[in-house]
Amino acid sequence: MKNNLGREIFEQVKPFASSDAFNQESRRLIAKKTTEESVVFLKSIEEAFDLLKIKNGMTISFHHHLRNGDKVINLVAETLKKRGIKDITIAASSLFPNNAPLVDLIKDQTITGIVTNYINGPIAKAIGEGYLKNPLIMDTHGGRARAIESGDLKIDIAFIATPAVDRLGNGSGKFGPSACGTIGYVIPDLMYAKKVVLMTDYMTEHIVEPELASEYVDYVVMIDKIGDSEGIVSGTTKVTRDPVGRKIARDTVRVLDALHLIKDGFSMQTGAGGVSLAVVEYVKNIMIQSEIKARFASGGITGQYVDMLENNLVDTLYDVQCFDLKAARSYRENRRHIAISASEYGNPFEIKPIVNDLDFVILGATEVDLDFNVNVTTDSLGQIIGGSGGHSDTAHGAKVTMIVTNLLKARLPIIKEKVTCVTTPGEDIDIIVTERGIAINPLRTDLIDTLSKTKLPIVTIEDLMKTAHHIAGVPNHYELSHQPIGYVRYRDGSIIDTLYKIK
Amino acid sequence: MKIGIAGSLESNDCLVTIKESETLSIKVQSIVDAFYHDQIVAFIESVLADVNHDKVDVTVIDKGALNYTIKARLLTALHRMEVSHA
Numbered sequence: 001m002k003n004n005l006g007r008e009i010f011e012q013v014k015p016f017a018s019s020d021a022f023n024q025e026s027r028r029l030i031a032k033k034t035t036e037e038s039v040v041f042l043k044s045i046e047e048a049f050d051l052l053k054i055k056n057g058m059t060i061s062f063h064h065h066l067r068n069g070d071k072v073i074n075l076v077a078e079t080l081k082k083r084g085i086k087d088i089t090i091a092a093s094s095l096f097p098n099n100a101p102l103v104d105l106i107k108d109q110t111i112t113g114i115v116t117n118y119i120n121g122p123i124a125k126a127i128g129e130g131y132l133k134n135p136l137i138m139d140t141h142g143g144r145a146r147a148i149e150s151g152d153l154k155i156d157i158a159f160i161a162t163p164a165v166d167r168l169g170n171g172s173g174k175f176g177p178s179a180c181g182t183i184g185y186v187i188p189d190l191m192y193a194k195k196v197v198l199m200t201d202y203m204t205e206h207i208v209e210p211e212l213a214s215e216y217v218d219y220v221v222m223i224d225k226i227g228d229s230e231g232i233v234s235g236t237t238k239v240t241r242d243p244v245g246r247k248i249a250r251d252t253v254r255v256l257d258a259l260h261l262i263k264d265g266f267s268m269q270t271g272a273g274g275v276s277l278a279v280v281e282y283v284k285n286i287m288i289q290s291e292i293k294a295r296f297a298s299g300g301i302t303g304q305y306v307d308m309l310e311n312n313l314v315d316t317l318y319d320v321q322c323f324d325l326k327a328a329r330s331y332r333e334n335r336r337h338i339a340i341s342a343s344e345y346g347n348p349f350e351i352k353p354i355v356n357d358l359d360f361v362i363l364g365a366t367e368v369d370l371d372f373n374v375n376v377t378t379d380s381l382g383q384i385i386g387g388s389g390g391h392s393d394t395a396h397g398a399k400v401t402m403i404v405t406n407l408l409k410a411r412l413p414i415i416k417e418k419v420t421c422v423t424t425p426g427e428d429i430d431i432i433v434t435e436r437g438i439a440i441n442p443l444r445t446d447l448i449d450t451l452s453k454t455k456l457p458i459v460t461i462e463d464l465m466k467t468a469h470h471i472a473g474v475p476n477h478y479e480l481s482h483q484p485i486g487y488v489r490y491r492d493g494s495i496i497d498t499l500y501k502i503k
Numbered sequence: 504m505k506i507g508i509a510g511s512l513e514s515n516d517c518l519v520t521i522k523e524s525e526t527l528s529i530k531v532q533s534i535v536d537a538f539y540h541d542q543i544v545a546f547i548e549s550v551l552a553d554v555n556h557d558k559v560d561v562t563v564i565d566k567g568a569l570n571y572t573i574k575a576r577l578l579t580a581l582h583r584m585e586v587s588h589a
Binding site for chain 2: 380381408409410411412471472473475476478
């Protein structure tokens, strides 16, 4: 069966139709959980396992706010293995290389299912090699919130790494040795999982305005260490010094300027990639020179945005996850640095998710095709190397969605006739900025009108591909295997593409 | 035996090793093998033909170098082989 983008998908799934098809549907909500009794404090994970009666076939969820420093996922997985529990589905908002110990548990079928928004490192490789028994499901950040609240993703137990817990069982990411800042991605798990366990290494008397309210919490488990807060720093939070990257960033800002998007009261989101960070630097300079103040910036928040907040260049930060410790500190100290949940951020069925209020978003791409579809899930051989995260959510919500990318990465042209895997549909991608020219989606005649009157190097996407081929040669066609190992679920719950076993 | 080496294993570069040999042998191991292996081998053949070298053993470990980089590394490695005193 093929979906509307012509991508082959599993039988008996809902095929992707279009990025606004969700408007024809109504929001589905399962009952929120409530705990009948007060929170029970436990001293070990073993006690928790006894009380929770964890058994074969359950779905266990985690968040990724401690990123590559998380210790809770591995601890729970190790305990599952020790107890001989099988057939577990792991619903983690993301998985990182430090979760490598899960590979053995996938191979011995302790873990047979994974639902996540982003995955790289050894687990991604093992899944690509076909070791996961059930199909891998890759959601978006907003789509995961939708999946949980609708019951499409039913969670039996949420193990929530919580940097600080108070004596009533409220939790926060603000305090403690593993403080990571906002913990927005776990809010749906908190509200809809059948059982909720806060895993912590820091107790405090009283938390004012906790992100995790005790009314949803069943157990609190004290362990030695939930993580290493240095590990929450994203790998890519440095402004690029590469001249090609800086040219792309400069041209991106020229486009923003030409479209009059940098004006008083604007809103923006950018990723944590080196080029995106350079874009923010240039935008910031324009704001200072022209005395412009932004209304808000959203997303994963970096120290760069904290500087803008503290210098009164932006009114408010809506933060679903802190990319560095400076952001975590700002969230703790600044009332204008506001935590939002995954649902408030990007769930299509929220009345006003933050992404819908964005004037522009700057995103990356592993591949872009002639239909402007973007892949950030696999490399060109089909190996999983990431996932949507908020890519599809912001691309749909923002008024202007720009992709910044080198035209070639290690000889490989980024522009392809067809992407290896569709993460974000082309209808939501407006402008591609490369060092060799800027392509505008033909659907956006308004942008073409405005930008063709400037001196910017506007070309067609076909031209960009030809330029890439001229430099690198036309790449041989690479046929993926025909053995599906999972699928990419668009934010509305429809299936946008299939993932295949690597050869 | 005479040997020449040029290049590096940095991204977008390649490491070329050339040895004197009775026959022509070209081995390419590239991160873009799936897309460009044959084109890289053919390009190396054409560069060697241009400078009339057909009795060499060429090994290239490629990290996504473009043709002009491959050519530069190849010619430098050839030159180094010719002046080597091994």
